[in-house]
Amino acid sequence: MAKLKWGMIGGGEGSQIGPAHRLGALADGRFEFTAGALDHRADVGRDYAKRLGVATDRAYGDWQEMLAGEKNRDDRVDLVTVATPNATHFEITKSYLESGFNVLCEKPMTMTVDEGEAIVRIAKLTGKICAVNYCYSAYPMVRQARAMVRAGDLGKPRLVVTNFSHGHHGDATDADNPRVRWRYDPATAGVSGQFADCGIHALHMASFICDDNVEKLSADFASTISSRELEDDAMINFRMTGGTVGRLWTSSVAIGRQHGFDIQVFGETGGLRWASEQPNQLIYTPVGGRTQIIEKGEPGLCEDTQRLSRVAIAHPEGFPLAVANIYCDLADAIRGEMRDGLPNASDGVRSMAAVHAAVASAKEAGVWIDARPPMFR
Amino acid sequence: MAKLKWGMIGGGEGSQIGPAHRLGALADGRFEFTAGALDHRADVGRDYAKRLGVATDRAYGDWQEMLAGEKNRDDRVDLVTVATPNATHFEITKSYLESGFNVLCEKPMTMTVDEGEAIVRIAKLTGKICAVNYCYSAYPMVRQARAMVRAGDLGKPRLVVTNFSHGHHGDATDADNPRVRWRYDPATAGVSGQFADCGIHALHMASFICDDNVEKLSADFASTISSRELEDDAMINFRMTGGTVGRLWTSSVAIGRQHGFDIQVFGETGGLRWASEQPNQLIYTPVGGRTQIIEKGEPGLCEDTQRLSRVAIAHPEGFPLAVANIYCDLADAIRGEMRDGLPNASDGVRSMAAVHAAVASAKEAGVWIDARPPMFR
Amino acid sequence: MAKLKWGMIGGGEGSQIGPAHRLGALADGRFEFTAGALDHRADVGRDYAKRLGVATDRAYGDWQEMLAGEKNRDDRVDLVTVATPNATHFEITKSYLESGFNVLCEKPMTMTVDEGEAIVRIAKLTGKICAVNYCYSAYPMVRQARAMVRAGDLGKPRLVVTNFSHGHHGDATDADNPRVRWRYDPATAGVSGQFADCGIHALHMASFICDDNVEKLSADFASTISSRELEDDAMINFRMTGGTVGRLWTSSVAIGRQHGFDIQVFGETGGLRWASEQPNQLIYTPVGGRTQIIEKGEPGLCEDTQRLSRVAIAHPEGFPLAVANIYCDLADAIRGEMRDGLPNASDGVRSMAAVHAAVASAKEAGVWIDARPPMFR
Amino acid sequence: MAKLKWGMIGGGEGSQIGPAHRLGALADGRFEFTAGALDHRADVGRDYAKRLGVATDRAYGDWQEMLAGEKNRDDRVDLVTVATPNATHFEITKSYLESGFNVLCEKPMTMTVDEGEAIVRIAKLTGKICAVNYCYSAYPMVRQARAMVRAGDLGKPRLVVTNFSHGHHGDATDADNPRVRWRYDPATAGVSGQFADCGIHALHMASFICDDNVEKLSADFASTISSRELEDDAMINFRMTGGTVGRLWTSSVAIGRQHGFDIQVFGETGGLRWASEQPNQLIYTPVGGRTQIIEKGEPGLCEDTQRLSRVAIAHPEGFPLAVANIYCDLADAIRGEMRDGLPNASDGVRSMAAVHAAVASAKEAGVWIDARPPMFR
Structure with a gap:
């Protein structure tokens, strides 16, 4: 070929x-x-x-x-x-x-x-x-998480809690470094700083794994380094169309967190946890049962996860191959086999609508705001 | 004696x-x-x-x-x-x-x-x-955390993020169990469920370690099991008197979390993390430096930590001895040596004011509310 | 009473x-x-x-x-x-x-x-x-491990691997400190240094959990700080009466390990792991299945574990209460209810026989030696 | 180009x-x-x-x-x-x-x-x-470990302890599966099973990081599944030319371990730990100091580590890119810039000599045997 x-x-x-x-x-x-x-x-x-x-x-x-x-x-x-x-x-x-x-x-x-x-x-x-x-949605075990939600392994999702926090912009003496500063300047970054930069990945993943969309949200933004016009720390509470409650914290001043992107989904019959710094495992607890470690490469994982894994169980696969998985999905899609997991323009506009809703909410002391693009209301 | x-x-x-x-x-x-x-x-x-x-x-x-x-x-x-x-x-x-x-x-x-x-x-x-x-505030490494904040090891605290989440009330089929149900019934529990039960420990600890008080807050409550009148999941955003931004998530439906009580404090020059399921370590990162593990029992810890530790480094001490530490402080206080770390009636009323403020905020779509008792305004 | x-x-x-x-x-x-x-x-x-x-x-x-x-x-x-x-x-x-x-x-x-x-x-x-x-054998989850082996949850134990390593004697400039030196001086410590001090706890635990006795062993001793007459690092290979293969590493120069005492047991149908720095969990994997986390306080644990736990699931209990558990067993025994888990004089003499066997083996380049006291051969 | x-x-x-x-x-x-x-x-x-x-x-x-x-x-x-x-x-x-x-x-x-x-x-x-x-030696943080040993950050290495254990051959009912069986049959696997298959990676890494060669060894082999002619579990004690003491455990019946390949090096002034399931961190403890987490991508790592990392700090890179790093080194070498870290034919023959020495030792109850190829004695 x-x-x-x-x-x-x-x-x-x-x-x-x-x-x-x-x-x-x-x-x-x-x-x-x-x-x-x-x-x-x-x-x-x-x-x-x-x-x-x-x-x-x-x-x-x-x-x-x-x-x-x-x-x-x-x-x-x-x-x-x-x-x-x-x-x-x-x-x-x-x-x-x-x-x-x-x-x-x-x-x-x-x-x-x-x-x-x-x-x-x-x-x-x-x-x-x-x-x-x-690209985080293309990690094999994120695909597995979504498949488990879809298969009903958690029952109806009640609650999704996700964080994307790091401390790499936590040094005020480095705040004028051009590689840092542009992210907090509306002229270059737009309406939002840390939420648009990192938080939006977490929000996408919440939708991705729960297989649902954000309907409304309430935001609390802070510029903990006061010279910053845009937020370097944000908390978003949200609700999904299906009623799932959402909590999202994102920060760039969390000194000591390196790439603290994780997500937890709690449903009627179980809970899941995935963390981007340990991406090859998925932690699963059925209600009333013991916490289990699901490993990339173990038998019985979903087709998507198997297709997007390259090496045997417990051989870690990292971020660059999550990006490669997006290209795998694209190659299949171009060949005519559209992959359901591939993030698309609808995801893109939903993210942008959420960013603007969060900015507006934060300006109004956390008022709840419709987070959907008009075309999807 | x-x-x-x-x-x-x-x-x-x-x-x-x-x-x-x-x-x-x-x-x-x-x-x-x-x-x-x-x-x-x-x-x-x-x-x-x-x-x-x-x-x-x-x-x-x-x-x-x-x-x-x-x-x-x-x-x-x-x-x-x-x-x-x-x-x-x-x-x-x-x-x-x-x-x-x-x-x-x-x-x-x-x-x-x-x-x-x-x-x-x-x-x-x-x-x-x-x-x-x-009693959580009497864990030796929590005392160390407070001492480090006081000593300026983090600089001014910008942000405190704390969770107290478990999943032991996540089974809807068990929701009528009397040992569970009373917590979500206003007749027995009062105005708040999970926040008053667990979240309040986290809020106290935020104040304790940051050595500051909660001034105002905004709350989002959810009864993810719909038969519950009181919340089983809550998110609280708050501000301290000194300007520190606070985030607090508490849940009783986080299936798979057993005793997910942890706290992170991020300041101008460093970050700290402590978790109640691994209470004998404190994770510290100076800005621009490497993450370090501080162990109960290592040389150079604060007087309070040394006094309230019983066995050598890396021999774990757990929850019952945190309670015992409260009694140690009390014995000293009764003997005339008041211990600064001992939680007192002011802590008790501040907690109660925060509970009532959170309930009021949650009812009004998250409006920000003064969380101080009138006597401390 | x-x-x-x-x-x-x-x-x-x-x-x-x-x-x-x-x-x-x-x-x-x-x-x-x-x-x-x-x-x-x-x-x-x-x-x-x-x-x-x-x-x-x-x-x-x-x-x-x-x-x-x-x-x-x-x-x-x-x-x-x-x-x-x-x-x-x-x-x-x-x-x-x-x-x-x-x-x-x-x-x-x-x-x-x-x-x-x-x-x-x-x-x-x-x-x-x-x-x-x-006293380590009185940790609730160690009792659970033994109960699971006895119940056949692992099938016949094939292999037990245990370590007890720390680095607190790793500083050669501190080697003359009297609190350290006596452990490596035959006049005060006897025939063995680190193995008699710490390794013997690991050897006892291997017997305890596997419910079997050490029959023979081969040892490799090293004095990595050359001024020491007795060993500060040792490896013991052993065989139990029932055929189980054993591996035990102990060290006092493992800089960075604080209290690295852990044990793994692998049988025909499953594996277990317990670590003294995280003593309230037991990690269990059934053959062909997922790794599970067993928590102190979860439903269905063995009677001994329930009896020797004081606080609810995920509230940690540490070393001092493991010692207290020995006293609980003793109180029961004195009252007439002998507790099967209480370590006794037979355990004491078996340990001493193993120490002497290891010393003799190490002197003879690791020759295999009967590790049983004559009275139990 | x-x-x-x-x-x-x-x-x-x-x-x-x-x-x-x-x-x-x-x-x-x-x-x-x-x-x-x-x-x-x-x-x-x-x-x-x-x-x-x-x-x-x-x-x-x-x-x-x-x-x-x-x-x-x-x-x-x-x-x-x-x-x-x-x-x-x-x-x-x-x-x-x-x-x-x-x-x-x-x-x-x-x-x-x-x-x-x-x-x-x-x-x-x-x-x-x-x-x-x-290829494990081409993980960025393994290169960093070697650079730190060479730079004297640990002082003279006293002790290296390494494991490569998994449980994927622990099911006796699967032992006749052709994909498993060949590894324990001398006709297909040669003189050694698990040690030659996995243990040899650990032995290479010990030499690689310590920048020294294995001089002699003593081995204990076991076929814990008795139908196997070759060992499925092995312990190797060794000494390096420079006097470093070595301990290596390898197993294929460690049910629950997925890819338990890790290494610890302890020297006069510090200790290091690296684990293949968390390959982007290196755990370092200076003697008398706190344990630190060194992250791939942090400032100041050795040239080799920087060259062989592709994405920013805390974005994990896994096994396939360790293999890719071997090809990077090869491309440079072919272009005329020989990379010191590239494993070569000398490494290949040293491994083979160690395998044969271990087999001979295990047959003679652990007698110590020269593990060097004749050409390097």
């Missing part, structure tokens, strides 16, 4: 996200790196792409040039990854979808809810794939 | 709390069990007290009889523990204080804020000790 | 072991501290005993005086604890047994196998209780 | 090892999959290679055909991976080296010490790279 052709926009030399996507796309041998517009400096980007093995005529200077170049080729790329600064995601994603490309967009998919709804409509109209890189 | 004389009200045969207090009082040999009114059935209580070694003339039928019997003795008890049903705490505690006894009251100290304020005033007036059994 | 009368020899002011025994004896209210010869300096010991509440006429100057004083009293002590320097255990234990006292002897019970066999014979002859303080 | 050309022998469809090597070679984009002889059935192997994107003329029927085809090409493969059954490793590796290819050989490199020494000599003579896939 020939490899699929893959192009990337952004992710230039020195970025973290570029190598993560390249590894994700290449690791399983289903894509080849065919085209790229990797840097906002045209020559730098072309040069870097060539060094990474892209043919000279497909090493582009910017995304417009790449779009013009690729759209008329018979051997056009099968998938374009958008890994540019946040504010540009909408325009690029829109343009590529409209020209008939499949797209994997980094989060956030857009900056506004309107833009997000536009992307959903365009994706539907064109029939093209628009995926969003909520 | 002669032992101090100790009496107990409540804690009859078959209760959990009775043996915990007896062990706490006797373990270190500083008290002898001298008097008791252990059961609401007078004869049963007298008989049980005698079997536990109390002299016949001090094995009483009820608390009034005990009060009458003890107050005129020259060798009256030095301390009375009140471990009766919650609604009776106020009257008993008040009566004993007024007759010049030192009291250790189980939590909640009272059912209302007014009653709580009354106890504070009486204790002050009489000069007697009125302690409240927030 | 009147309290039993308890006397202690050794455990003077400033020792660690004295308070541990007093707490163990007093915590559950079954003994009163009636007599003592607490210090090798007669006056100091008498004074300390009196300060601890012992009546003047039973505050003795040495063990001989106490023996003379107690043996003719009608209200003689029901139990004598021997917590003196190791080399004196034999003579004191022997003398008290011969005079008809029940004894709890600290480990090691004796210095030689011959002495150990003598104690076994005397205990049998007199019908008195001679217990040895292998 | 053009990609290097890579060929694989063995690793056919359905094997675990084939995908692991392909991912390892492709993930970082430094190799392309150019040639293959993937299956002992020529047509099946050719077909599979073509499906994986190998050109028809380089999809070979067996290793001899591939050798003949590649050796005369100007664009011959830069690296050949040998992932065939163990008994064939020697002949294939030898032949490719002699024809001037670089080789990555799966473990065991050979079946005998003589063969191993032959490979060392041939590699030296030809100047070609002969690497052996001790």
